[in-house]
Amino acid sequence: MMKHELEDQLKAFEKKGIDRRHFFKLMAMAGLLTAASTQKAKAFSSNAKGKIVIIGGGAAGISMAARLKSWLDKPDITLIDPSDRQFYQPGFTLIASGVYQPNDVWKKQEDCMPSDIKWIKDSVTAVDPVWNQVTTQNNGKIAYDFLVLTPGIQTNWEKVEGITHDTLGQGNAYSIYDFEGAQKTWKGLQEFSKTGGRGIFTDTYTKHKCGGAPKKICLLTEHYNRKQGTRDKVDLNYYTASKELYDIPYFTPRLLEIYKERNVPINLNVRVKGVDTSAKQVHFEKIETVGDQKVYTPFVEDYDFLHFTPPMSAPDFVKEAGLGWTEGKLAADGWVMVDKETLVHKTYPNIVSLGDVAGIPTSKTSAAVRKQVPIAAKNLISLMEGKEPVEKYDGYAACPIVTDYGHVLLCEFNYKKEQESSFPFSMMNPSKELWAAWLLKVYFLKPMYFYGMLNGWA
Numbered sequence: 242m243m244k245h246e247l248e249d250q251l252k253a254f255e256k257k258g259i260d261r262r263h264f265f266k267l268m269a270m271a272g273l274l275t276a277a278s279t280q281k282a283k284a285f286s287s288n289a290k291g292k293i294v295i296i297g298g299g300a301a302g303i304s305m306a307a308r309l310k311s312w313l314d315k316p317d318i319t320l321i322d323p324s325d326r327q328f329y330q331p332g333f334t335l336i337a338s339g340v341y342q343p344n345d346v347w348k349k350q351e352d353c354m355p356s357d358i359k360w361i362k363d364s365v366t367a368v369d370p371v372w373n374q375v376t377t378q379n380n381g382k383i384a385y386d387f388l389v390l391t392p393g394i395q396t397n398w399e400k401v402e403g404i405t406h407d408t409l410g411q412g413n414a415y416s417i418y419d420f421e422g423a424q425k426t427w428k429g430l431q432e433f434s435k436t437g438g439r440g441i442f443t444d445t446y447t448k449h450k451c452g453g454a455p456k457k458i459c460l461l462t463e464h465y466n467r468k469q470g471t472r473d474k475v476d477l478n479y480y481t482a483s484k485e486l487y488d489i490p491y492f493t494p495r496l497l498e499i500y501k502e503r504n505v506p507i508n509l510n511v512r513v514k515g516v517d518t519s520a521k522q523v524h525f526e527k528i529e530t531v532g533d534q535k536v537y538t539p540f541v542e543d544y545d546f547l548h549f550t551p552p553m554s555a556p557d558f559v560k561e562a563g564l565g566w567t568e569g570k571l572a573a574d575g576w577v578m579v580d581k582e583t584l585v586h587k588t589y590p591n592i593v594s595l596g597d598v599a600g601i602p603t604s605k606t607s608a609a610v611r612k613q614v615p616i617a618a619k620n621l622i623s624l625m626e627g628k629e630p631v632e633k634y635d636g637y638a639a640c641p642i643v644t645d646y647g648h649v650l651l652c653e654f655n656y657k658k659e660q661e662s663s664f665p666f667s668m669m670n671p672s673k674e675l676w677a678a679w680l681l682k683v684y685f686l687k688p689m690y691f692y693g694m695l696n697g698w699a
Contacts, residue, residue, distance in 0.1 A: 285312050285619070286312055286313075286314060287312060287313055287314065287622045287625070287626060288313075288314045288315070289313060289622050289625035289626045290315060290317070290625070291317065291386035291387050291625045292317045292319070292384065292385050292386045292387070293309060293316070293317060293318045293319070293385065293386070293387045293388075293389060293621070294319045294320075294321065294375055294383060294385035294387075294388050294389070295318065295319070295320040295321070295388075295389040295391060296321050296322075296365050296368070296375065296388070296389070296390055296391060296392050297320075297321075297322055297390070297391035297392035297393055297596070297598075298320055298321075298322025298324055298327070298350060298353075298354070298360070299322075299327075299391065299393045299596065299597075300596065300607050300610045300611075300690070300694065300695070301391035301393075301595050301596030301597075301610045301613070301614065302320060302322065302389065302391040302392075302596070303320070303327070303353055303354065303355065303695045304610065304611070304614045304694050304695055304697060305389050305391060305595070305614055305617060305618055306318055306320050306354075306355050306358050307355045307695065307696050307697030307698075308614055308615060308618040308697040309618050309621070309622070310355050310357065310358060310697070311697055312618060312619075312622060313622065316357070316358070318358040318359065319358070319359040319360075319361060319383065319385075320354070320358055320359070320360050320361070321360075321361045321363055321364075321365055321375065321377060321383070322350070322360070322361075322362065322363075323362055323363055323364045323378075324350045325349070325350055326347045326348070326349060326350055327347060327348050327349070327350050327352075327353040327691075327695070328346055328347045328420060329346045329347065329687050329690050329691065330346075330450065330451075330607070331451065331606075331607055331641075331682075331686065331687075331690075332345060332346035332687060333346065333417045333418070333419075333420065333422075333423040333454075334417055334423070334454055334457045334458055334461070334643065335643075335682075335683065336417075336420075336423040336424060336426075336427060337415075337417045337423040337424075337426035337427050337430065337458055337461075338427065338430070338458065338461040338462075338465065338643075338646070339427055339430075339431075339465075340646070340683060343420070343423075343424055345687070346420075346687070347420075348691060353691070353695050355696070355697070361377065361380055361383070363377040363378055363379050363380050364377065364378045364379075365377055365378075365392065365558055366378050366558055367558050367561065367562065368388070368390075368558060368559070368562040368564065369562070370388070370562060370563070370564060370586075370588075370589045370592060373385050373386065373388070373591070375388070385591075386591065386625075387591045387592070387593075387621060387624065387625060388589075388591065388592045388593075389592075389593055389594070389595075389617070389621065390559070390564065390577055390586075390592055390593070390594035390598060391594065391595060391596045391598065392555075392556050392558075392559065392598055393556075393596060393597045393598060394449070394450055394553050394554070394555070394556075394597040394598065394605065395553060395554050395555060395556045395557065396418055396419070396551050396553055397551060397552045397553060397554055398551050400551065400552040401513055401514075401515060401516060401549065401551055401552070402514060402515030402516070402524070403515045403516045403517055403518060404515075404516050404518075404549070404551070406419065408518065409421065409422045409425055410422070410425035410426075410428075410429065411518045412516070412517075412518025412519060412521055412547075413429055413433070413518075413521060413544070413545060413546050413547060414516050414518050414547045414549060415429050415546075415547065415548050415549075416548065416549055416550065416551060417454060417458055417548070418449075418450060418454070418550065418551060418553075426458065426548065429546060430462055430465060430546070433462075433475065433545060433546035434465060434466050434469045434471045434474075434475070435471070436474075436545065437471065437474030437475050437545070438474075438475060438476070438544075438545025438546065439475075439476045439477075439478070439542075439543060439544050439545050439546070440462060440475055440476065440477045440478070440544065440545065440546040440547075440548075441477075441478050441480065441523055441542060441544040441546070441547050441548075442455055442458065442459040442462075442477070442478070442479045442480070442547075442548045442549075443455065443479075443480045443481070443511075443513050443523070443547075443548070443549045443550055444479075444480065444481035444482055444483060444550050445482055445512075445513065445549075445550040445551060445552050445553070446482035446512050446552065447552045447553050447554060447573075447574050448553065448571075448574065448576065448605060449550060449551075449552075449553040449605065450553065450597060450605050450606075451604070451605065451606050451640065452604050452605075452640060453604075453640040453641070453642040453652065454550070455479075455481075455548065455550045456479070456486075456487075456496070456642055457642055457643045458548050459477065459479050459505065459548070460499065460500075460503065460505075460642075460643065460644050460645060461643055461645070461646070462475075462477065462546075462548075463477055463503045463505060464644075464645040464646055465646070468646065475546075477503075477504075477505045478505065478506050478508065478542075479500065479505055479506065479507050479508065480508040480511045480513070480525065481507070481508070481509060481510075481511065482510065482511060482512045482513075482528075483509065483510070484509055484510055485509065486500070486507050486509075487652075488658065489652055489654045489658050489660070490658065491652075491654070491659070491660035491671075491672060492642075492650060492652045492654075492660070492671075492672065494672075495650060495672055495673060495674070496642065496650065499644055499650075499674075510527060510528045510529065511525050511526070511527050511528070512525065512526045512528065513525060513549055514526050514539070516547065516549065520543075521543060521544050521545065521547075522541050522542065522543055522544070523541065523542050523544055523547060523549075524539065524541055525539065525540050525541070525542060526538070526539050526540075527539075527540060552574075553574070554574035554575050554576075555574060555575035555576050555577060555598050555600075556575075556598070557575075559575055559577060559598060560575035564577050564578065564586065564588075564589075564592070564594075565577055565578055565600065566578045566600045571600040571602075576598065576599065576600030576601075577594040577598050577599050577600050578600055579593070579594045579595075579599055579600060579601065581601040581602060581634070581636065581656065582633040582634055582635075583616075583620050583630040583631075583632065583633065583634075584599065584601075584613060584616060584617040584620060584634060585620055585624070585630050590624060591624060593617045593620060593621045593624075594617075595610065595613040595614065595617045596610050596613070599613075601634075601636070602636065602656060603636040603637075603638045603655075603656060604638040604640055606638050606639060606640055607686075607690060607694070608637070608638055608639035608640075608653075609636075609637065609638035609639070610694075611694055611699060612634065612637045612638075613634055614694075614697075615632075616632040616633065616634045617634075619632045620632050635655045635656060635661075636654075636655040636656025636657070637653070637654070637655050637661055638653070638654060638655075639651065639652065639653045639654075639663070640652040640653075641678055641681070641682045641686075643679070643682065644674045645674075647676060647679050648674035648675060648676055648678070648679055649674060649675060649678035649679045649681070649682050650673070650674045650675075650678070651671055651675060651678040651681070652671075653671065660672075
């Protein structure tokens with residue numbers, strides 16, 4: 242954390258009645274993880290050689306570049322990404338609820354790039370995994386010996402009939418899965434609190450970024466109205482395409498209690514088919530299994546405020562390259578076919594993939610990426626050395642579900658859907674929402690992302 246940011250955090254804490262001693266105690270506990278990780282990172286090195294191309298300059302891509310640069314004696318790394326800005330995307334929910342300002346969540350991409358790597362500011366249009374080359378929009382073909390596939394996720398706005406990216410906010414239909422969309426959501430939320438009416442919040446049927454985000458904005462909207470004294474003016478409802486509200490058994494009971502306590506009904510097995518923003522109506526489809534058959538029942542709901550989650554998938558060029566799963570639940574949306582433990586591609590052993598695009602059975606969160614990066618980097622180096630990849634990822638992910646302004650249900654788990662606490666939260670009761678987890682979410686994770694994770698230190 243930069244000195245001026247630390248001072249800003251201290252002042253913010255003091256305004257809330259939190260003394261500096263308590264702040265530094267929490268900071269020290271959180272910092273132990275970063276320090277330990279940094280020490281381990283510096284202890285590893287290799288003289289392996291090979292041209293590495295990284296597709297994607299988000300959390301996974303830049304963190305991989307930083308790790309590989311520090312671990313290889315003579316790194317040859319090219320990173321391809323068209324972005325001007327690096328966004329701390331977990332902050333979008335906090336923009337949409339008025340906790341963060343828009344400028345709090347981004348930095349110039351050039352300031353986040355590791356030094357001494359080649360950054361090609363361009364978009365990838367194709368990958369040929371047989372001939373080991375990447376095709377870009379403006380720079381032609383780029384050859385590689387080893388490929389790191391981290392292009393992130395593709396948001397398919399058009400799969401919700403009546404919605405496009407450009408129409409976000411029209412007809413009071415909002416989504417926080419976009420920087421501009423998050424800002425529009427905050428404006429809409431405030432207006433909804435004044436006018437009242439029916440609020441609808443939806444999940445989607447595909448895997449998507451941060452599975453907890455739709456729940457967070459729903460619960461924050463509810464609490465915001467309570468804070469404004471307007472809760473009796475709004476009727477809130479939550480719709481999810483899943484068969485349950487949350488699929489991590491350790492945390493589900495408390496989450497269900499919270500929704501019941503807040504009087505927010507939960508509607509399961511429901512997909513959004515389209516939105517009529519002029520009439521302010523959501524077109525749903527209820528999916529039920531009767532015997533061996535699925536029965537689809539369409540219905541329509543009126544709304545005054547809508548937050549929807551769009552379907553998501555791997556980028557088109559990933560699907561077209563044949564790099565996705567060919568069967569199973571992860572096949573339809575093109576998620577990359579990697580071994581869930583080593584993160585090495587099952588067909589092309591000179592490719593590793595991690596982050597949102599990886600076809601692995603865990604949540605797509607920055608916390609998951611932070612755990613994946615050192616494993617993927619070490620396994621890639623093993624492949625470069627002609628060895629078998631031996632590092633294994635256990636599926637750790639964390640989803641800090643913000644339950645109100647001041648508390649977070651810190652959901653940490655692995656592939657087995659077992660609760661897996663990180664220090665210092667192993668010393669608390671993680672089955673309940675925690676004030677300390679709110680401090681972590683709002684104050685610690687963003688600087689850890691920009692100054693720790695992207696530098697390969699956390």
